[in-house]
Amino acid sequence: MVNNIAKRVLLALVAGLVIGGGIQAFAMPEGTIQSYIVNGVFHAGGSIFVSMIKLLVVPLIFVSIVNAVCSLEDISQFGRLGVKTFTLYLINTVIAISVAIGLAMLVQPGLGANLKVADGAFAVSRTGIPSLLNLVVNIVPTNPFQAFAEGNILQILFMAIITGIAIKKLENDETRSVSKGFSLANSVMMKLVTMVMSLAPYGVFFLTARLGATLNFSSVxxxxxxxxxxxxxxxxxxxxxxxxVIFAVTGIRPRAYLRKAREQMVFAVSTASSNATIPVTFKTLTEKLGVSEKVAGFSVPLGATMNMSGAATYMVVATMFVANAYGVAFNSTELITLAFTAFLLAIAAGGVPGSVAVTVGVLLHALGLPIEGLGIIVATDRIIDAVSTTTNVAGDIAVSTIVAKMEGEIKPLNKDAGSVTTGKIKYSRQCP
Incomplete structure (x- = not known):
């Protein structure tokens, strides 16, 4: 199903660009085709798809964050293991965001695209970008209903976090019941994201066809x-x-590690889902890298929830691309705001295909950038999202091996540095 959708999205992307490019090359600029097809049908279809994505933003963020906080109650049982895993996942995401901002500032993706927003709406929203100080002060809402109605993402994140903490402080039976309820709600939201993204081929066609009919060569x-x-x-x-990192911790040479992780990477690319890759990641850690089941059983599900280095990279570069494409230059304070917001949203990103594109829309809204830029992000999402997911789950392996080494929960390597020995069972260097 996922692979079929991926093929359809790719076909829609190519078809949209070809048809849109043909319209731009042969149709009159102000003719019937431009007026009724490009600015009518294509615009309406693409706008409906983007609106469906925006519809999911507030409930998805709130439910997924509460569910993530509730899932961290095992930290009290794992002690040092939980603290180290949690901290390393956060550090990994921070480093990814910092490097992404640095590279995007150097390369300046989107510069010269000269995209426009109709009716000056962008100029109005741009004035609303908060300073970092105001961002921190205003993160505590005075009216939760207003925060939800206005889509104030940081206030929603704050409410979700304290709600999750409150749930963890209930009695055990109550905690399990409420946590299960949010877990089910999170599953519903993930299913809704999957349903909306199943319409991606149609949305991508309308979006890219309109882009192809209106963008010039420099924009493409x-x-x-x-x-x-x-x-x-x-x-x-x-x-x-x-x-x-794997080589430094375990002694497994990079080429050997890439062979061992090949199954995981291929699975991540094909599904674009961190959640779907959990069993394969667990197998790679325990059977091929010698990480104990205790460490892998805790770190892998937690990593699928909050270790989003690939998603963070994706969000930052995509946001800076939109800013450059619309002629916006971030100052230093806004870059810090971008980093801080991306960090929070990366943790909230769902482990299902297309969820990062949703959070990119959240980030654009939070920074006052034109939501129209999400059309390009969605059009290219399937390619980037697949690699983003692979980066996420590779980070799960790296953090898990570091924690296992620190805790003495990793099996000794054989001399060939390409296999591990666990009791009587030897996992060879050969690929699965």
Missing amino acids: FSVLGYVTTTLSLMAFWLFFLYPL
């Missing part, structure tokens, strides 16, 4: 630059940084 080139920048940064994490 800017989109390709954005995709290349994002994928290159994630490739650095996947094929350089994480393999070196």
Whole structure:
């Protein structure tokens, strides 16, 4: 099903660009086709799809964060293990955001695209970007209903966090009941995201067809630059940084590690879902890297919930691409605001296909950037989201091996540095 949707999205992307490019090349600029097809049908179809994504934002963020906080109650049982795992996941995300901002500032994806927003709406929203101080002060809402109605994401995040903490402080039976309720609600939200993203081929076609009919060559080139920048940064994490971390901790050489993790990476690319990859990640850690089941059983589900280095990279570069494409320059305070907001939203990103594109829309709204820019992000989402998911789950492996080494919960390596020995069972260097 997922692979079928991926093929359909790719086909829709190509078809939309070809048809839109043909309209731009052969149709009159102010003719019937531009007026009724491009600015009518294509615009309406794309807008409906984006609105459906925006519809999910507030309930998705609140429910997923409460569920994530409730899932951390095992930390009291795992002691040092939980604290170390939690801290390393947060550090990993912070580093990813910092590097992404630095590279995006250097490369400036989207610069020169010169996209426009009709009716000056962008100029109005731009004035609303808060300073970091105001952001922190206003994170505590005075009216929760107003926060939900206005879509104030940081206030919603705050309410979700304290709600999760309150649930954890209930009696055991009460905690389990309420936690189960939010777990079910989170499953419903993930299903809603999946349902909406199942319409992605149609939404992508309308969005890209309109883009192809209206964007000039420099704008198309800017989109390709954005995709290349994002994928290159994630490739650095996947094929350089994480393999070196694994080598430093376990002694497994980078090439051997990449062979061992190949099944996990292929599965992550094909499903674009951190949640769906949990069993394969667990198998890779325990059977191929020698991490104990105790560590893997705790760190892998937690990582699928909150270790989102790939998602953080995706959100930051996408947001800076939209800003550059619309001619917006962030100052230092706004960059800090971007980093802080992306950090919170990365933790809230759902582990299902398309969820990061939703949170990109949240980030654009929070920073006062035009939501119209989400059309390009959604159009290229399937490619970037797949690599983003792979980066996320590779980070789960890196953090899990570090924690296992620190806790003495990793099996000794054989001399060939490509296999581990666990009692009488030897896991060979061969790929599964």
